[in-house]
Every structure is written in C-alpha cells, then in structure tokens.
Amino acid sequence: MTKKDSPHRAEIDYLRERVAYLEAANHWHHYAMDVLASMTSIFGDHRHNRDTQTILKCAHDCVIRVLTLEDAGYYIVDDDSNFNLAYRQPGCTDEELEAAVECLIDEGKFAWAINQNHPVCIHAGGRYPADTHLVMHVVSTRTRIRGMFVGRIRGTALRAAESGLKVLSIILFNTAYALESAALYALREQQHQTLRKITQRQSKELLHQHSHDTLTGLPNRVLFSDRLSQLMQRRGVPDGHIAVILMDLDHFKRVNDSLGHRAGDILIRRLAGEMRNTFLSAEVTRRYHLDVANVTLSRLGGDEFGIILDNVASLDLVARFVQQLIESISREHEVMDHQVFITCSAGISIHPFDGNDADTLIKNADAAMYEAKQRGRNLYQFYTKDLNSQTYRHLVLENQLVKALARDEFDIHYQPQVSLRTGKVEALEALVRWHHPEKGLLSPAHFIPIAEDTGIIEGLGLWVLKRVCEDMHRLREADIEPPRMAINLSARQFRQAKLVERYAAILKEHDISPHRIELELTESTIMQDIHVAVDMFRQLHQLGFRLAVDDFGTGYSSLNNLKHFPIHTLKIDRSFVSDTPHDRDDTAIVTAIVAMAKGLGLEVVAEGVENEEQLAFLKQLDCEFIQGYYFSKPLPFSELCEYLKAFSYS
Known part of the structure; x- marks a missing residue:
C-alpha cells in the first residue's frame, strides 16, 4: 500500500466501525423495545x-x-x-x-x-x-x-x-x-369484603360491643348492671342473698407509668383470664355452694372488676370467696419480662340489706372498696351505712385540696432540731399546714393521704421546696443565718419522674446550696422498692442533698439494706421516744438505734421529746439532736424569727 492509499484506508476503517456501532445500537434498540413490550406482564x-x-x-x-x-x-x-x-x-x-x-x-x-x-x-x-x-x-x-x-x-x-x-x-x-x-x-376488594362482613355481622357485633369489654371479653358495666337488676327482680330463693363485689388493683397506675399502657393491658387481660378460669369453674363454685350460673364476672373499666354472686347462703361464704379472690391476685406477675407485685382491694354490698336497686348496690360496694384502700389495701370491706358519709366528706376535701394550691392556702411551720453538743438550733423541719377556709388550720394527717392518692402531692412537694428556699432568704434578710432545712418526701414524690432535675432547678433558681437541704423519707417508703430507693438516693446524694431516714424502727428494714444507702441521719420515731425511759422495751430499742447509728457514722435525731426525763435519757446516750415540744412546737415563719433570736440552750 502506498502512502497515498493510507488516508483512504483509515476512512474505510472508520466507516466500518461506524456501521458496526450503528448495527449494534440498532440491535440494542430492537432488544430494548422487545424488553419494554414484555412489560405488560x-x-x-x-x-x-x-x-x-x-x-x-x-x-x-x-x-x-x-x-x-x-x-x-x-x-x-x-x-x-x-x-x-x-x-x-x-x-x-x-x-x-x-x-x-x-x-x-x-x-x-x-x-x-x-x-x-x-x-x-x-x-x-x-x-x-x-x-x-x-x-x-x-x-x-x-x-x-x-x-x-x-x-x-x-x-x-x-x-x-x-x-x-x-x-x-x-x-x-x-x-x-x-x-x-x-x-x-x-383497596377496592378490601372495602367490598369489609362491607360484606359488616352487613353480615353488624347486629351481633354491635350488641356484643355494647355489652362486653373489648380488652377482656368479659361483660362490661352496662351488662353487669342489667344482670344485677334482673336478678333482683326474680329472686328465686327467699333466704338467699345477692352479693355485689367490686375489686380493683392497688397502685395499678405504677404499672402503666413504669412499663407502659401495653403492659397494663396485658396484665388486665391475663388477670381476667385467670379469674374466669378459677371463679367460673364448677369446682370452685361448688365450694361456696353456688352454681356457675350464679356467678357473673365483669370488667367495669380500667383496673376495676365486678362480681355478682346470686343465691349466696351466708355472708361467711361471701367473705371466703372474696378472700380467695384477693389471695389469687396478690402475688408477683410476670409482665413483658418484668416481675410486678400486685395487690387488690375489694368492697362488698349485699341485697337486700344495702340497697334495692342496682345503682345503689354498686355505689355502696364502691364505697366499701374505697374504705378497704383507706385501711391499708390488699383486703376487703363490707359496706356499712356510715361509709357513704365518709366517702362524701373525702370527695369534698379532695375537690377543695385541688384548689388550695392555686388559692395559696398552704403554709410552712418549722420545728427546730437542737444539738445537745452545741446548744444551737442546727436544723428546722419544714411541716406543711393547710389554712382551710372552713375548718381552719389542718395538719398533714388530714390531707396528705388524699394528696398522695390523687397525685396533688407532686405539685405540693415542689411548692414546699420553693417556699423553704424563699424563707431561707427571708431569714438572711432578718440577719439570721438559716439552719439546715429538713423536708419530707412522700412515697409518691419519691417515684416522681424527673424529681432530681426539678429539685436541682428550684435550688439553682433560688441560689440555695443542696447541702443546706436534708430530704427525709420514711423507712417504710424506702422498703417498698429497695433497688429504686438506692438509685434515687445516690442521685440525690451526688447532687449534694443530705438524706435522712424518718420514723426509723417502724419499717422493718435490715442492716443489710441500710448499708447500701448514702444517708446522713436516722430519725427515731416518736412512738419509741414517748415512753422512755420508763418502758423497758422502748428504752432498749432507742439505745440500740443510737448505738447502731454511731457505729455506722450517722447522726441521730430523736423525735417527740417532751420532758426532762426523756431529754436526760437521750443525753446520756449521747444522742446528737433533739426535736419535740420540749424545745418548741412547729412555728409559723412570723414566730420563727423571734424564736431563733431568743433561743438559748446550754
């Protein structure tokens, strides 16, 4: 090939490549169209x-x-x-x-x-x-x-x-x-199927939904009340009774708060199944001289269940039935891999003694159940006629208590804790009082249990800490160095979410050091849940709060439990101090508590000291701090300043 032919050859090669490319592209195009045509599948x-x-x-x-x-x-x-x-x-x-x-x-x-x-x-x-x-x-x-x-x-x-x-x-x-x-x-097919099913089952489902609880499948309050009314209208055995039993779980809200509402639903459904299998069985009903048809088990709502026993031969059989009910429920239950200890309380009303219509019997059984809770829970109570008046008074007080905070009806009285070594007021216990618009000044015993049950205690506790901080500043303005302040924490406050963060925020807002505040919890509160208590104590301790165990000796704690808590102070319950030094047992208990506290490096406060003999006895034991009427009753702030300026003990 000559040089003259080279450009011509290159052009031919290019055209061949171009044709090959176009043929390949055309082939790919036809292939792609074939693929796209197959997309109808x-x-x-x-x-x-x-x-x-x-x-x-x-x-x-x-x-x-x-x-x-x-x-x-x-x-x-x-x-x-x-x-x-x-x-x-x-x-x-x-x-x-x-x-x-x-x-x-x-x-x-x-x-x-x-x-x-x-x-x-x-x-x-x-x-x-x-x-x-x-x-x-x-x-x-x-x-x-x-x-x-x-x-x-x-x-x-x-x-x-x-x-x-x-x-x-x-x-x-x-x-x-x-x-x-x-x-x-x-979607269209599903809608068609749904409509067909609704049409077929509508009447039956609506009737069932109206009369049965969706979670447990048990009769609901409507059917419960209806059956009770029917039984009262056609009582078959003249000497038989109709017993109405209302039962609910104690502190069930804790389960929902700690594990979630799904866990609560699981527990309710499981308990309903267990009660159905136990108390609607022929074996158990025969034990109480009943037929299965004589027993109606119902879920009335929330954690509340109702039971009707028809033609009951005696009240003793009712009591035994309810006792078995409580014992079968009051135990540990495993819920979502957690062990939950549950107790229950029950109230009982009897026809014809406690009412002649369904609403009255249910209302009276409810009053009896509330009384069982007031008496300590995990027990039953028969209705008596004075319960309704007590329940009404409680309801009125509860409504007034809700408004008391907004109306600024609370006050703080302070009781001194005196050091027998220095002769000074080393601390003040803050005790809340309610200036009731009708009943006058009420002590905590009249309203704290209600505040605890209703949850009002959480807001009241925060109010107390704020007021104490304000009063500490007021003491400084009066040229008085404020002593350490002791504040009580109730069981519900202790379980309050974000308690530590909220208390820390209040102290920061008022520029008060945490070590100037001592938080007191009763021994029985701590013993309810050792692990939770230890964790909370450690958080409060790390923040700088002083910590005290109140009413020590009444909560059945062991030394093994006590050693895990980062506490500073033990307060001897006044019930042990009141009869010292004459009562041998109380004297021995107080002596042992003081010796134990010293061995653990803890301060001791003896409450309820009222006379010279008690003071001399405690001084002999080298008990550091004394609190009681011997030195002072709880004082409003207006009297506290004068007391602190004038106080002298040596």
Whole structure:
C-alpha cells in the first residue's frame, strides 16, 4: 500500500466501525423495545398478578435483561414512610446489600437518591471490590413514591450500561404505576369484603360491643348492671342473698407509668383470664355452694372488676370467696419480662340489706372498696351505712385540696432540731399546714393521704421546696443565718419522674446550696422498692442533698439494706421516744438505734421529746439532736424569727 492509499484506508476503517456501532445500537434498540413490550406482564390489571411480589418479580425479569447485576433489591415504602425490602434478586441471600442500604439511609444518600428521579451510581464501599457500584433509582409515579430500587454492579458492566439505565427508568416508572394500580384494586376488594362482613355481622357485633369489654371479653358495666337488676327482680330463693363485689388493683397506675399502657393491658387481660378460669369453674363454685350460673364476672373499666354472686347462703361464704379472690391476685406477675407485685382491694354490698336497686348496690360496694384502700389495701370491706358519709366528706376535701394550691392556702411551720453538743438550733423541719377556709388550720394527717392518692402531692412537694428556699432568704434578710432545712418526701414524690432535675432547678433558681437541704423519707417508703430507693438516693446524694431516714424502727428494714444507702441521719420515731425511759422495751430499742447509728457514722435525731426525763435519757446516750415540744412546737415563719433570736440552750 502506498502512502497515498493510507488516508483512504483509515476512512474505510472508520466507516466500518461506524456501521458496526450503528448495527449494534440498532440491535440494542430492537432488544430494548422487545424488553419494554414484555412489560405488560408487570401491570397489576389482572387478578393473578396484583400482589407486590408478582409485580416486582416481573419487573426484575425485565431489569436483568438490560443490566448485568450481581445483586438487587426492591424496597417498598409503607404507611409510616419506612422502606422495607420486598423483593430480592433470586439466589442472593447474604445481608451485605441490606447493610449497605442501612448505611445509605443513615448517611442521607438514600433520601438524596429518592429526589433525583433518575439512576444514581455511587461506590458500594464496605467489603466490596473497588470497582463495585450501587445503582439506585426511585420507584415512583408522577404523584407518589412507591419505593426504591438498589442494584449492585461491577465497573465493566456499569460502563456498558448507559442505555440499560435509561430503560431501567422506564421499567421502574411502569412498575410504580403497576403497584399503584394493584394497591387500588386491593383497596377496592378490601372495602367490598369489609362491607360484606359488616352487613353480615353488624347486629351481633354491635350488641356484643355494647355489652362486653373489648380488652377482656368479659361483660362490661352496662351488662353487669342489667344482670344485677334482673336478678333482683326474680329472686328465686327467699333466704338467699345477692352479693355485689367490686375489686380493683392497688397502685395499678405504677404499672402503666413504669412499663407502659401495653403492659397494663396485658396484665388486665391475663388477670381476667385467670379469674374466669378459677371463679367460673364448677369446682370452685361448688365450694361456696353456688352454681356457675350464679356467678357473673365483669370488667367495669380500667383496673376495676365486678362480681355478682346470686343465691349466696351466708355472708361467711361471701367473705371466703372474696378472700380467695384477693389471695389469687396478690402475688408477683410476670409482665413483658418484668416481675410486678400486685395487690387488690375489694368492697362488698349485699341485697337486700344495702340497697334495692342496682345503682345503689354498686355505689355502696364502691364505697366499701374505697374504705378497704383507706385501711391499708390488699383486703376487703363490707359496706356499712356510715361509709357513704365518709366517702362524701373525702370527695369534698379532695375537690377543695385541688384548689388550695392555686388559692395559696398552704403554709410552712418549722420545728427546730437542737444539738445537745452545741446548744444551737442546727436544723428546722419544714411541716406543711393547710389554712382551710372552713375548718381552719389542718395538719398533714388530714390531707396528705388524699394528696398522695390523687397525685396533688407532686405539685405540693415542689411548692414546699420553693417556699423553704424563699424563707431561707427571708431569714438572711432578718440577719439570721438559716439552719439546715429538713423536708419530707412522700412515697409518691419519691417515684416522681424527673424529681432530681426539678429539685436541682428550684435550688439553682433560688441560689440555695443542696447541702443546706436534708430530704427525709420514711423507712417504710424506702422498703417498698429497695433497688429504686438506692438509685434515687445516690442521685440525690451526688447532687449534694443530705438524706435522712424518718420514723426509723417502724419499717422493718435490715442492716443489710441500710448499708447500701448514702444517708446522713436516722430519725427515731416518736412512738419509741414517748415512753422512755420508763418502758423497758422502748428504752432498749432507742439505745440500740443510737448505738447502731454511731457505729455506722450517722447522726441521730430523736423525735417527740417532751420532758426532762426523756431529754436526760437521750443525753446520756449521747444522742446528737433533739426535736419535740420540749424545745418548741412547729412555728409559723412570723414566730420563727423571734424564736431563733431568743433561743438559748446550754
């Protein structure tokens, strides 16, 4: 070949390459059109291919004809906007792809890819070879995102996939519409089925829902009251009685607060099943000379259950029945892998003695149940006629108590704690008082139990701490260095969420150091839940509060428990001090408590000291602090300043 022929030869080679390229492109074009023509299998218009799996399988069959993928997954978005893997390329079972997608979601790349509306390729990373990429493409119609396609592809295949990626967009666009269509078909079919079922069962379901509890399946309050009324109208045995028993769980709110309402529902449902199996069994009912038909078990709402016993031969049998009921419930129950100790209280009213209509019998049984709770819980109480008046008085007091804080009807009185070593008032115990608009000044014994039951105590406790902080500043303004302040914490306050944070915030707001405040908890409160108490004590201790155990000797704690608490002070209950030094037993108890406290390096405060003999006895024991009427009654702030200025003891 001559040099003259070289340009001509190059041109021929170029044309041949161009023709080959065009032929290949034409071949690819026909192939792609064939793939797209086969997409009719994707559409969810036929009954046999309306489910998600079928649609995604057909879509993937098209995709792998235009892309050489090592792995692929189709993620479908649910109603909560979560993307869930709905279909995986056959033969791919490892978790690498799913792990990679989780990383993309965490990094925000998944959300970025959704908004691109075209294929995006990124390095796969992880344990994949360096030339491995992930292809992502949103699966969406023009108005709604249905999901996301994620495919894994190697570099060589990716370079040859430019045209395939364009076809991928068309396939996934049609897939989105297929999913949309299938969803509409499914929704329509579901609606048709629902309407048919409602039509068929409407009367029966409405009647059952009206008369039965949805959680337990037991008769509800409506049916309970109706059955009671019917039984009273057709009493069969002249000498038989109808007993109405109302029972609810003690402190059930703790379960909901600590474990959640789902745990509470599980416990209620389980207890209902156990009571149904036990007290509606022939064996148990025969024991109380009853038939199964004589017993109606109902859930009245919340944690309250009702039982009707018809034709009961004697009140003794009723008492034995209720005692077994309480014993069967009052134990540990496992709920969601937690051990929960539950007790219950019950009230009983008897027809015809306690009422001649259903509402009266239920109301009186409820009053009796409330009385059982007032007497300490985990027991039963028969209705007596004076209970209604007590319940009414309690309700009135509760309503007044709710408004008392807003009306600023509370006050703080302070009782000094005197050091026998220094002769000074080293601390003041803050004792809340209620200036009742009708009853005058009320001590805590009249309203703290009600405040505890209703939850008012939580707000009242925060108010007390704020007032104490304010009074400490007022003492300084009166040129009196405020002693340490002792504040009582009730059982409910102790379990209050964010107690530590709220107390810390109040002290910071008033610029009071935590070590100037001593928090007192009764021994019985601490013993209710040792682990919770230890944790709370440590939090308060780390914050800087001083901690005291009040009414020591009455809560049945052991030294093994006591040593775990970061406490500073033991307060000897006044019941032990009042008869010293004449009562041998009380004298021995007080002596032992003082000796034990000294051995543990704790300060001791003796409460209820009222005379010289008690003072001399305690001084002989080297008891550090004395509190009681011997030195002073609890004083309002107006009298406290004068008392502190004039006080002298040596």
